[in-house]
Amino acid sequence: MNTLSHTAFVKSLPDALRPLLPAPLQGFQTRHPWHTLLQIHYGEGSLHYEVGRVYERPGRPEGGWELGFHCEARDHTLNRFLLDGFRRHLFEIKAELGESVEAEMWDKGWTKIYEVYPDAPLTEAYRAEVAGRLAAIMACLHPIFVELRGAAATIYR
Numbered sequence: 001m002n003t004l005s006h007t008a009f010v011k012s013l014p015d016a017l018r019p020l021l022p023a024p025l026q027g028f029q030t031r032h033p034w035h036t037l038l039q040i041h042y043g044e045g046s047l048h049y050e051v052g053r054v055y056e057r058p059g060r061p062e063g064g065w066e067l068g069f070h071c072e073a074r075d076h077t078l079n080r081f082l083l084d085g086f087r088r089h090l091f092e093i094k095a096e097l098g099e100s101v102e103a104e105m106w107d108k109g110w111t112k113i114y115e116v117y118p119d120a121p122l123t124e125a126y127r128a129e130v131a132g133r134l135a136a137i138m139a140c141l142h143p144i145f146v147e148l149r150g151a152a153a154t155i156y157r
Helices: 006-020 076-088 090-097 124-155
Strands: 029-034 037-041 047-054 064-071 102-105 111-118
Touching: 006 029, 006 037, 006 047, 006 124, 047 111, 047 124, 064 076, 064 124, 076 090, 076 102, 076 111, 076 124, 090 124, 111 124
Parallel strands: none
Antiparallel strands: 029 037, 037 047, 047 064, 064 111, 102 111
16 A cells, blocks of 8 residues: 655645546646645635645644635635525535534635545545545535625625
8 A cells, every 4th residue: 555645645636536526617727835735726716625634733633634615815705705605505515515514714814614534544545535525525515606606796896
């Protein structure tokens, strides 16, 4: 069993993810701001799906990988509008993805809808698991995001 480095794991994740997504979602763009962070977006980089390493710390005894959608626009009102919209759909989101999904305010006026995926050795099999889970999250959240983003565009003209 070959173990991947954090960098190799994150950089190879898009290729594992793309074929698992519905065709309309396969045309994503990526950014790798750090070796343990992947951002996936559709042209608006501040509103992106994210895979990031979560380390053990007091109050969170287990590490893992945060998988979710981050609203990191400079416009904090937009971030909050999107969070509130996702929260209105949280019952359906949790019904589809499970109770581990959270929607919350975050740092710097940012918001996120995410879960922490359990840690495991960084093997190709684990990468496939993470890609599968991220594909499920994206397929669930993206139609909601598109609807909310369209509504935000009409409000904030």
